[in-house]
Amino acid sequence: MSKRVIWIVIDSVGIGELPDAHLYGDEGSNTLENIYRSVERFKLPNLECLGLGCIDGVSVIPKPKTPIGAYGKAMEKSPGKDTTTGHWEMAGIILDKPFPTFPDGFPKGFIKKFEDKINKEVIGNYAASGTEIIQELGDEHVRTGKPIVYTSADSVFQIAAHEDIIPLDELYNICKIARELLVDDLSVGRVIARPFIGKSSGSYTRTSHRHDFSLVPTGKTVLDAVKDAGLSVMGVGKINDIFVGRGITDTVTMENNQEGIDCILKFMSSDKKGLIFANLVDFDMHYGHRNDVAGYAKALVEFDNRLPEIMEEMSDEDILVINADHGCDPTTNSTDHSREYIPILVYGKKVQNVNLGIRKTFADIGATICDVLQVKGIKNGESFIDDILK
Structure with a gap:
């Protein structure tokens, strides 16, 4: 063999x-x-x-x-x-x-708990294309420093952030916190870090530094x-x-x-x-x-x-x-x-x-x-x- x-x-x-x-x-x-x-x-x-x-x-x-x-x-x-x-x-x-999906976004109670844990407010929290949502919310994220949270038809909790606003290590840590909180009925298959770069809406592009945090x-x-x-x-x-x-x-x-x-x-x-x-x-x-x-x-x-x-x-x-x-x-x-x-x-x-x-x-x-x-x-x-x- x-x-x-x-x-x-x-x-x-x-x-x-x-x-x-x-x-x-x-x-x-x-x-x-x-x-x-x-x-x-x-x-x-x-x-x-x-x-x-x-x-x-x-x-x-x-x-x-x-x-x-x-x-x-x-x-x-x-x-x-x-x-x-x-x-x-x-x-x-x-x-x-x-795995559970959240086509209407994640529950407000969970989002508040997540924000308290990371000491940041988030924006977004709806189902969207990853390439489109960074054009829609990228400028607000860059201006305020608030991470962009979104999902899709898949069982995912995705967090997008500009690499110059939230460094990769911090973004990954935020994702780890989300992974720890997403349990029981919220146990999505993956939490995904979605870093991007660019100067303004229309020029934002995702980088290859994506990282997935899956269930065991x-x-x-x-x-x-x-x-x-x-x-x-x-x-x-x-x-x-x-x-x-x-x-x-x-x-x-x-x-x-x-x-x-x-x-x-x-x-x-x-x-x-x-x-x-x-x-x-x-x-x-x-x-x-x-x-x-x-x-x-x-x-x-x-x-x-x-x-x-x-x-x-x-x-x-x-x-x-x-x-x-x-x-x-x-x-x-x-x-x-x-x-x-x-x-x-x-x-x-x-x-x-x-x-x-x-x-x-x-x-x-x-x-x-x-x-x-x-x-x-x-x-x-x-x-x-x-x-x-x-």
Whole structure:
């Protein structure tokens, strides 16, 4: 069996609405195929070669004569469509109820308690696009020093602040205080620091110094299983934030997808065995939430162009797993995540080109990784190791 798995989450690259998408207002969402439909001459030759177009239900993505990888898609069993829910489920934790959301803003009593703790009044406290709210409230924030609080359709408490007005260390500390206060019915999946720069409204831009403060995982994950077996778990990007450091032995941050791929390759060049687990967030953060179809397409092409570097660096025993965590269709009117199937692609010298079908839960991915690495399994998920390995 392999002693190394390279696991890459292409954040928000969904592949079609789930049967219950109507409950989330996501009818018609299909992040990947809608981009293919919308962008002229759009191609992802390396992902297509792995079998992307052969996934059940796909209609517009080109199909290779003979895929070189295993391919399929998975349903989300947990309720919700956010980052934490998706990552937790693929790692083995299935939620019984969704994380709470606050489309009308957070309760006034909580906001007052939060203000008292941080010794500052806040502004905002409503659901908004992160790029838009800093233009709406940025000048007032710069003038008064009051942090901007906002949320979205996801289970998040976000705090935006200009880096020259509230330094990063102070912003992170404010977020930690919010994380401690958001308990019980207010237990959102993530508190997110959203620093920005710029001179005035219209010129404000968010920086790469975002930091997520997630809930501690409520059960054992594949990361714990791999680490407990004495192997390395190397997190790239926001993986460390999503799992609050649980089960992670090494972690690196990244400025963008390209740097994230560089970090993956650097870990691959080491002699460490175990799991390299990366989240490439640009698709979601920069393009999906901004309905930037062209930008999303360009980012996908850039990732596809670099896939051969990863594949060439793989040993004969290595296994590469690529999947998403939810959708975020930039072609729809919504700027929120979308409730979608996620694609699954698996590659390795010993991996058969087989259709994995439609998996009942994201947790099948984590269960398979446990089997590939020969570590104690997780509670949820059905491994497809017998289907993929020759």
